Amino acid sequence: MTDMPDTTLTSDRSHDEPSPGQYDDAAGYYTLGEPIADTKAPAGDIADRWQTRKFEARLVNPANRRKLSIIIVGTGLAGGAAAATLGEAGYNVKSFCYQDSPRRAHSIAAQGGINAAKNYKEDGDSTHRLFYDTVKGGDYRSRESNVYRLAEVSTNIIDQCVAQGVPFAREYGGLLDNRSFGGVQVSRTFYARGQTGQQLLIGAYQAMERQVKLGTVTEYTRHEMLEVIVADGQARGIIARDMVTGEIETHLADVVVLASGGYGNVFYLSTNAMGSNVTAAWRAHRKGAYMANPCYTQIHPTCIPVSGDHQSKLTLMSESLRNDGRIWVPKKAEDCGKDPRDIPEEDRDYYLERIYPSFGNLVPRDIASRQAKNMCDEGRGVGPMVGDFRRGVYLDFKDAIARLGKDAIEEKYDNLLDMYERITGENPYEVPMRIYPAVHYVMGGLWVDYDLQSTIKGLFVTGEANFSDHGANRLGASALMQGLADGYFVLPHTIRDYLADGPFPEIGEDHPAVVEARADVEGRIEKFLSINGNRSVDSFHRELGHIMWEYCGMERTAEGLRKAIDMIRELKREFWSDLKVLGTADSLNQSLEKAGRVADFIELGELMCIDALNRRESCGGHFRGESQTEDGEALRHDDEFAYVAAWEWGGQDGTPILHKEELVYTAIEMKQRSYK
Amino acid sequence: MNLTLKIWRQTDAVDKGKIHTYAISGISQDMSFLEMLDVLNEQLNEQGEEPVAFDSDCREGICGMCSLMINGEPHGPEVTTTCQLHMRSFNDGDTITIEPWRSGAFPVVKDLVVDRSAFDRIIQSGGYISANTGSAPEANSVPVPRDNAVRAFNVATCIGCGACVAACPNGSASLFLGAKITHLGELPQGQPERWSRVVDMTAQHDHEGFGGCTNIGECAAACPKEIPLDVISQLNKDLRTAMRHGH
Numbered sequence: 001m002t003d004m005p006d007t008t009l010t011s012d013r014s015h016d017e018p019s020p021g022q023y024d025d026a027a028g029y030y031t032l033g034e035p036i037a038d039t040k041a042p043a044g045d046i047a048d049r050w051q052t053r054k055f056e057a058r059l060v061n062p063a064n065r066r067k068l069s070i071i072i073v074g075t076g077l078a079g080g081a082a083a084a085t086l087g088e089a090g091y092n093v094k095s096f097c098y099q100d101s102p103r104r105a106h107s108i109a110a111q112g113g114i115n116a117a118k119n120y121k122e123d124g125d126s127t128h129r130l131f132y133d134t135v136k137g138g139d140y141r142s143r144e145s146n147v148y149r150l151a152e153v154s155t156n157i158i159d160q161c162v163a164q165g166v167p168f169a170r171e172y173g174g175l176l177d178n179r180s181f182g183g184v185q186v187s188r189t190f191y192a193r194g195q196t197g198q199q200l201l202i203g204a205y206q207a208m209e210r211q212v213k214l215g216t217v218t219e220y221t222r223h224e225m226l227e228v229i230v231a232d233g234q235a236r237g238i239i240a241r242d243m244v245t246g247e248i249e250t251h252l253a254d255v256v257v258l259a260s261g262g263y264g265n266v267f268y269l270s271t272n273a274m275g276s277n278v279t280a281a282w283r284a285h286r287k288g289a290y291m292a293n294p295c296y297t298q299i300h301p302t303c304i305p306v307s308g309d310h311q312s313k314l315t316l317m318s319e320s321l322r323n324d325g326r327i328w329v330p331k332k333a334e335d336c337g338k339d340p341r342d343i344p345e346e347d348r349d350y351y352l353e354r355i356y357p358s359f360g361n362l363v364p365r366d367i368a369s370r371q372a373k374n375m376c377d378e379g380r381g382v383g384p385m386v387g388d389f390r391r392g393v394y395l396d397f398k399d400a401i402a403r404l405g406k407d408a409i410e411e412k413y414d415n416l417l418d419m420y421e422r423i424t425g426e427n428p429y430e431v432p433m434r435i436y437p438a439v440h441y442v443m444g445g446l447w448v449d450y451d452l453q454s455t456i457k458g459l460f461v462t463g464e465a466n467f468s469d470h471g472a473n474r475l476g477a478s479a480l481m482q483g484l485a486d487g488y489f490v491l492p493h494t495i496r497d498y499l500a501d502g503p504f505p506e507i508g509e510d511h512p513a514v515v516e517a518r519a520d521v522e523g524r525i526e527k528f529l530s531i532n533g534n535r536s537v538d539s540f541h542r543e544l545g546h547i548m549w550e551y552c553g554m555e556r557t558a559e560g561l562r563k564a565i566d567m568i569r570e571l572k573r574e575f576w577s578d579l580k581v582l583g584t585a586d587s588l589n590q591s592l593e594k595a596g597r598v599a600d601f602i603e604l605g606e607l608m609c610i611d612a613l614n615r616r617e618s619c620g621g622h623f624r625g626e627s628q629t630e631d632g633e634a635l636r637h638d639d640e641f642a643y644v645a646a647w648e649w650g651g652q653d654g655t656p657i658l659h660k661e662e663l664v665y666t667a668i669e670m671k672q673r674s675y676k
Numbered sequence: 677m678n679l680t681l682k683i684w685r686q687t688d689a690v691d692k693g694k695i696h697t698y699a700i701s702g703i704s705q706d707m708s709f710l711e712m713l714d715v716l717n718e719q720l721n722e723q724g725e726e727p728v729a730f731d732s733d734c735r736e737g738i739c740g741m742c743s744l745m746i747n748g749e750p751h752g753p754e755v756t757t758t759c760q761l762h763m764r765s766f767n768d769g770d771t772i773t774i775e776p777w778r779s780g781a782f783p784v785v786k787d788l789v790v791d792r793s794a795f796d797r798i799i800q801s802g803g804y805i806s807a808n809t810g811s812a813p814e815a816n817s818v819p820v821p822r823d824n825a826v827r828a829f830n831v832a833t834c835i836g837c838g839a840c841v842a843a844c845p846n847g848s849a850s851l852f853l854g855a856k857i858t859h860l861g862e863l864p865q866g867q868p869e870r871w872s873r874v875v876d877m878t879a880q881h882d883h884e885g886f887g888g889c890t891n892i893g894e895c896a897a898a899c900p901k902e903i904p905l906d907v908i909s910q911l912n913k914d915l916r917t918a919m920r921h922g923h
């Protein structure tokens with residue numbers, strides 16, 4: 001539903017909008033650095049760039065590959081696919097994940113599907129249309145050459161997965177089925193019931209396990225990467241902690257790949273897994289990798305609402321539910337505590353249908369989310385009181401059941417409605433469901449060039465951990481596509497150009513960079529265990545989440561963001577002086593693991609707020625209260641903000657340094673979106 | 677709700693371990709079972725006692741990371757994973773016993789955490805279709821009859837949690853193994869390696885110390901993904917055929 005077709009395209013600005021260039025909201029919070037540019041994408045026709053780059057990337061003789069070692073952190077779609085492919089090519093791969101098996105990476109939880117421009121439905125899909133939809137869906141804040149390549153390799157992904165035995169849905173004739181997703185006008189989403197991520201990940205996992213048996217890939221499970229080793233200007237390894245024995249290990253290689261997933265858990269509550277973290281990326285950031293557009297967060301409108309303070313995570317309900325359910329809240333605040341079935345039709349406000357008559361309940365994710373928040377802020381939310389507010393809106397199947405029959409709804413959504421009932425204890429066939437937006441995905445991530453190389457030489461970043469393809473908003477079913485594109489088809493080509501100069505001079509454990517990285521890791525662990533304060537890690541994490549959600553969530557303002565930055569700085573001081581972590585360093589210690597992650601989330605949270613403060617425009621998932629049209633719709637400022645904000649670490653006590661990568665579109669024209 | 681928890685505590689793989697008893701109060705019906713344990717852990721941390729170690733990650737029933745024997749049943753009383761079990765399945769005043777998976781092939785790491793890497797090694801021994809990246813033919817060049825595709829999908833939903841092993845008096849992983857054999861064996865792409873796969877995976881299964889199947893059926897009853905028992909018949913059938921072919 002994210003990418004609804006535009007009905008009207010307008011670039012009008014409302015008149016009282018201050019002229020761009022007038023503000024530098026983040027003045028004092030950052031330093032302006034030199035512009036940055038991608039130097040790897042070949043020039044020329046966009047359709048030829050990837051072929052050209054693949055041809056120009058140097059080859060590595062098969063006999064030399066065994067001598068070249070690659071560390072891959074992460075076994076999700078991005079990391080698992082890369083480990084399998086590079087292992088098959090004959091490189092010496094070491095793969096890391098924090099779970100007890102590579103198969104448990106968070107990609108496993110993706111439900112809806114994966115896009116590919118196969119055009120099996122003959123409905124006018126093509127590489128160019130998928131490219132166009134993705135750039136537009138990203139609100140013209142992504143790099144066009146990367147997106148085009150993504151669309152181009154999408155079809156190979158489906159071929160590869162089918163060959164591995166991924167059981168996609170099929171039609172009666174035995175051919176692959178597609179559905180439409182994210183409101184685009186073509187049917188290009190491949191799926192395996194509501195478990196597409198699981199099936200794709202198991203495909204990649206099995207391919208990788210085959211390489212483990214063949215000896216090309218060595219897997220390190222229950223290992224957490226805590227530092228990257230940058231020696232003589234090149235990423236040459238990592239420091240990891242064996243989470244069972246607590247041993248701090250040094251792993252050296254010719255090149256390091258981070259495929260460590262997204263950092264949505266900076267909000268404490270999100271649809272991410274409990275262990276999803278920013279540590280791998282943040283440690284690299286502190287060593288010189290730029291962090292791009294960290295404030296771009298996707299908030300998904302259809303999740304199960306928070307039920308109380310004990311809540312540990314939020315559960316997504318596929319947005320396909322919006323096809324048949326109608327969203328409403330009571331017109332009168334005093335009705336909000338009532339049984340919804342007792343509220344007569346005339347006292348219900350179907351607010352999306354009212355405000356957006358042409359798109360109604362199918363407006364894009366960011367709009368649906370923001371309006372739900374507005375209704376609750378007005379005091380018209382439903383469900384239990386959490387704090388001072390009720391945070392929920394109804395998603396009602398009554399009309400759909402009357403129209404199509406209960407059986408039809410059951411057949412379409414049974415799994416989801418069951419899961420809802422298990423979690424809430426309410427039967428959605430009888431009582432309207434309650435939903436509320438939740439943090440779901442981050443478009444921001446480490447900055448990479450066309451080769452997926454970060455600003456640290458020899459450090460490549462793939463999947464959700466990089467910033468590259470989705471601009472300010474990601475379309476449904478496109479993250480799985482990106483993860484597998486990076487892992488199977490992009491990285492294996494671009495990394496060989498880098499490795500063609502290897503093997504690099506051997507470095508030992510006594511290299512100063514290794515010694516320093518180890519000492520940093522050991523020092524931090526010792527510090528966590530010795531603060532001996534009063535507060536648990538979770539209590540800090542929860543507090544950070546509250547701040548981020550309140551001030552850097554669905555709507556951001558300069559005033560709120562400045563307040564948040566102060567609060568986060570104070571929280572950081574308190575964390576480092578009042579934290580309480582029990583247990584020891586040399587055993588399985590889940591509080592200790594969390595302490596490291598939360599320490600990094602706190603620093604990331606501050607940078608996200610600074611990035612959001614600087615970007616005084618609304619685009620995609622980033623909505624600035626100061627930048628809206630007269631009707632409250634998002635307003636972009638292409639003249640001032642058509643750039644990627646790539647942030648350099650400014651030191652422990654310094655301010656971050658902003659490098660701007662100008663976005664240039666040659667194959668597509670920038671437009672404002674409208675859904676009225 | 678007020679509850680009494682009897683929890684297995686074991687400092688590491690060599691420690692003998694024993695049950696500790698904790699009282700916990702103020703638990704709401706809407707909490708998940710693991711959120712109830714989060715509350716306990718906050719309380720222990722406060723009191724200066726090390727929190728109880730247990731595994732979980734997705735907390736939505738799909739990653740297979742969570743485990744726990746709850747009152748002697750893997751994943752507790754409902755047909756779901758521990759992370760999707762909610763406290764409304766229990767009553768005020770209940771005593772709940774919580775232990776790790778019990779099986780020789782899944783050694784305890786600490787408290788409620790076990791080592792399931794044997795499952796990865798079973799997959800390594802043949803649980804895949806060999807198709808190097810880039811070598812795949814066009815996806816629609818081989819149609820797959822819908823019934824086969826549906827059966828393959830249904831059994832491919834196994835999350836590798838190990839509840840089947842924990843439930844089995846013999847400690848057999850036949851349900852897990854049968855699910856993979858059936859998933860890949862239903863598809864045309866899985867045929868070339870079908871017979872070597874079943875032989876190699878079964879050998880690895882036995883080598884890891886999992887027991888043999890004597891058709892008790894506890895595994896399927898405990899499986900949160902309702903993998904049907906007939907995958908074990910499929911496993912045995914494929915194994916017999918493979919032997920006849922001289923694999």
Ligand SMILES: Cc1cc2nc3c(=O)[nH]c(=O)nc-3n(C[C@H](O)[C@H](O)[C@H](O)COP(=O)(O)OP(=O)(O)OC[C@H]3O[C@@H](n4cnc5c(N)ncnc54)[C@H](O)[C@@H]3O)c2cc1C
Pocket residue numbers: 073074075076077078079096097098099102104105106107108109110111112113114196197223224225226259260261262271272273276277279280316440441462463464465476477478479480481483
């Ligand atoms: C509930 C849900 C539903 C979704 N549905 C869809 C969908 O239908 N379609 C779609 O396209 N996208 C969907 N997405 C988004 C998509 O699933 C993710 O963006 C994508 O799978 C990320 O893949 P990844 O390989 O980059 O990272 P992940 O799969 O998150 O993997 C990260 C890996 O890094 C490892 N790791 C992380 N940090 C460390 C560390 N410090 N040390 C060692 N290892 C580490 C982890 O162990 C793991 O192996 C969904 C997301 C969620 C949360």
Ligand code: SF4
Pocket residue numbers: 833834835836837838839840841851852855895898899900901902903
């Ligand atoms: S067969 Fe069922 S119980 Fe066994 S590992 Fe798979 S999902 Fe778990």
Ligand code: FES
Pocket residue numbers: 731732733734735736737738739740741742757758759760
């Ligand atoms: S935590 Fe993932 S299945 Fe329970």
